[in-house]
Amino acid sequence: xxxxxxxxxxxxxxxxxxxxxxxxxxxxxxxxxxxxxxxxxxxxxxxxxxxxxxxxxxxxxxxxxxxxxxxxxxxxxxxxxxxxxxxxxxxxxxxxxxxxxxxxxxxxxxxx
Numbered sequence: 001x002x003x004x005x006x007x008x009x010x011x012x013x014x015x016x017x018x019x020x021x022x023x024x025x026x027x028x029x030x031x032x033x034x035x036x037x038x039x040x041x042x043x044x045x046x047x048x049x050x051x052x053x054x055x056x057x058x059x060x061x062x063x064x065x066x067x068x069x070x071x072x073x074x075x076x077x078x079x080x081x082x083x084x085x086x087x088x089x090x091x092x093x094x095x096x097x098x099x100x101x102x103x104x105x106x107x108x109x110x111x112x
Contacts, residue, residue, distance in 0.1 A: 049076050 053069055 046073075046077065049073070 050073065053072065
């Protein structure tokens with residue numbers, strides 16, 4: 001009975017270790033992909049803004065010059081990094097407190 005219990009414990013340890021490694025890999029992949037995703041979203045917003053300028057500007061103010069459009073675009077590009085920074089969402093993998101505890105325990109085990 002005791003041997004069976006030890007085998008089950010070992011099995012659960014191996015499964016939890018595999019899950020932890022999988023979560024760490026997923027976390028690293030999401031962390032690497034985040035800047036690329038943010039840049040892509042910024043480009044898409046810029047293109048949408050340019051298109052909205054092209055659509056709305058001629059009808060609302062017929063005297064809009066290319067310099068005015070450039071200035072408006074420059075203002076939006078200046079404000080964009082702050083709006084993107086506030087929209088960054090921490091992935092669920094990073095929020096998982098169990099993962100942090102497990103990684104701490106692993107670090108402590110390595111140090112000792």
